[in-house]
Amino acid sequence: xxxxxxxxxxxxxxxxxxxxxxxxxxxxxxxxxxxxxxxxxxxxxxxxxxxxxxxxxxxxxxxxxxxxxxxxxxxxxxxxxxxxxxxxxxxxxxxxxxxxxxxxxxxxxxxxxxxxxxxxxxxxxxxxxxxxxxxxxxxxxxxxxxxxxxxxxxxxxxxxxxxxxxxxxxxxxxxxxxxxxxxxxxxxxxxxxxxxxxxxxxxxxxxxxxxxxxxxxxxxxxxxxxxxxxxxxxxxxxxxxxxxxxxxxxxxxxxxxxxxxxxxxxxxxxxxxxxxxxxxxxxxxxxxxxxxxxxxxxxxxxxxxxxxxxxxxxxxxxxxxxxxxxxxxxxxxxxxxxxxxxxxxxxxxxxxxxxx
Numbered sequence: 001x002x003x004x005x006x007x008x009x010x011x012x013x014x015x016x017x018x019x020x021x022x023x024x025x026x027x028x029x030x031x032x033x034x035x036x037x038x039x040x041x042x043x044x045x046x047x048x049x050x051x052x053x054x055x056x057x058x059x060x061x062x063x064x065x066x067x068x069x070x071x072x073x074x075x076x077x078x079x080x081x082x083x084x085x086x087x088x089x090x091x092x093x094x095x096x097x098x099x100x101x102x103x104x105x106x107x108x109x110x111x112x113x114x115x116x117x118x119x120x121x122x123x124x125x126x127x128x129x130x131x132x133x134x135x136x137x138x139x140x141x142x143x144x145x146x147x148x149x150x151x152x153x154x155x156x157x158x159x160x161x162x163x164x165x166x167x168x169x170x171x172x173x174x175x176x177x178x179x180x181x182x183x184x185x186x187x188x189x190x191x192x193x194x195x196x197x198x199x200x201x202x203x204x205x206x207x208x209x210x211x212x213x214x215x216x217x218x219x220x221x222x223x224x225x226x227x228x229x230x231x232x233x234x235x236x237x238x239x240x241x242x243x244x245x246x247x248x249x250x251x252x253x254x255x256x257x258x259x260x261x262x263x264x265x266x267x268x269x270x271x272x273x274x275x276x277x278x279x280x281x282x283x284x285x286x287x288x289x290x291x292x293x294x295x296x297x298x299x300x301x302x303x304x305x306x307x308x309x310x311x312x313x314x315x316x317x318x319x320x321x322x323x324x325x326x327x328x329x330x331x332x333x334x335x336x337x338x339x340x341x342x343x344x345x346x347x348x349x350x351x352x353x354x355x356x
Contacts, residue, residue: 004231005355011172011214011236015128015151016071018042019348021227023340024218024241025075025131026182027051029327032063034249034340039070041341043348044128050077053113054121061125071128073153078135079115080189083276083300092296093307100286100323101311111302122150129153131174133185134192134277142169153216155185157196162207162215173211174239175203177219181242181329183279184270189301192278197270201233208234222334224350231355240347242329247340255319256326263332272297274312274325276304282326286311 002010008020019042023035027048035045045064049057057074064072087106094104119141122130130137130145131153137145145152146169154165155174162173164187176185177200186196198206200219207215217230218239227238244250246257259282269283273290276298281287289295298304308325315323336343 003355004228005352007214007236008231015044017044019344020237021344021348022046022073022216022237022239023244023344024180024182024239025049025073026241026245026327027075027077029245029250029252031249031251032060032067033251034244034247035064035072036067036070037247037249037340038244038344039064039068039072041344042070043344044071044073046073046075046131048075049118049122050075050113052118054117057118057121057125061127073129073131074122074125074127075131075133076115076118076122078132078137078187079112080134080301083303085303086299089296090299090303090307093299093304096290096296097307097311100289101314104307104310107303107306111306119144123148126150129171131155133176133183135187136165136168136170139168155218156207157184157186157203158191158198159203159206159210161187161196162211166211166213170213172214172216172236173207174216174218175200175207175235177201177203177217179330180219181268181280181332182327183275183277189277193272196278200230204230204233204235219329220331221347222329222331224347224352224354226331227347227351228354231351238347238351240344242327242332243335243347244340244343245327246335246337247343248337249340253316253319253324255321256324257337259321259324259326260328260332260335261337263328265330265333268328268330268332272301272304274304274308276301279327280329282321282328282332284324284326285322286315 025046154170156162186192214236217235
């Protein structure tokens with residue numbers, strides 16, 4: 001079995017990187033400047049493309065290419081089946097949300113961008129890698145990626161998902177440990193709620209032992225020590241996310257950045273309250289209220305995401321952390337307010353030193 005460092009260097013060589021460090025594709029928090037800074041440091045930048053239509057994906061990639069010729073991945077959420085709509089339940093949820101912000105309208109019509117059009121835009125953008133979360137690309141999409149020379153990184157939250165990803169043709173599997181901030185990447189909403197809470201220390205070695213393709217560690221990657229630990233467990237590369245949010249390139253709201261700096265490992269919670277799918281955020285007054293026994297259950301994704309849009313916008317404008325959508329992993333308190341390039345360079349130098 002290759003040593004952790006030789007495995008990591010082989011991954012970097014295969015994908016044209018100087019550092020086996022990949023930026024997590026954080027939907028809504030992956031501006032081109034942040035991705036470019038990571039790429040220019042020798043890692044792989046990323047875009048969480050879920051919020052964008054096809055034109056938005058093309059525009060993001062054009063801005064990235066103005067700043068960097070380095071490596072980049074584009075990430076898409078594989079859509080769930082159409083949600084069951086319950087008008088009475090949605091009205092109850094809207095009434096609950098009006099206690100924390102502007103009263104929302106009940107959403108109608110298409111609630112997501114056209115997935116096939118998004119995928120076509122990713123193909124046209126020619127990133128180094130396309131990554132999936134919440135499911136697998138279809139066989140025709142996998143074939144199209146391979147024909148275009150675009151690697152496919154598939155997110156897995158369980159061993160079963162990792163095995164399915166490899167069988168479907170993934171070039172690498174992202175092991176999303178339960179420590180990770182943001183949405184759980186489970187293939188189904190039911191699994192995201194009930195089963196996909198495996199920590200990185202259990203998930204990474206299970207996937208590394210069972211798979212032939214490389215494993216990319218995500219969740220809790222905040223410094224060289226955590227990166228080194230992931231490589232010892234069998235990962236070939238690491239994917240920090242929350243660790244990059246306090247960088248100037250990420251340009252998140254100051255109140256969010258300050259909340260991350262103060263966060264203890266126990267300060268996060270998995271909640272469906274903001275989007276309808278389980279998501280790790282810093283707990284606050286809103287998440288506490290949403291989890292109270294008498295609170296109405298959230299609507300399914302993406303209905304809940306649309307219902308909470310007025311609340312999330314109002315809280316962000318006010319800098320109100322009692323209501324803000326404070327995406328964060330369990331290692332959030334280790335995030336540093338420093339340039340992104342410095343963070344990934346230092347992370348890898350510390351990992352190399354730790355591994356000897």
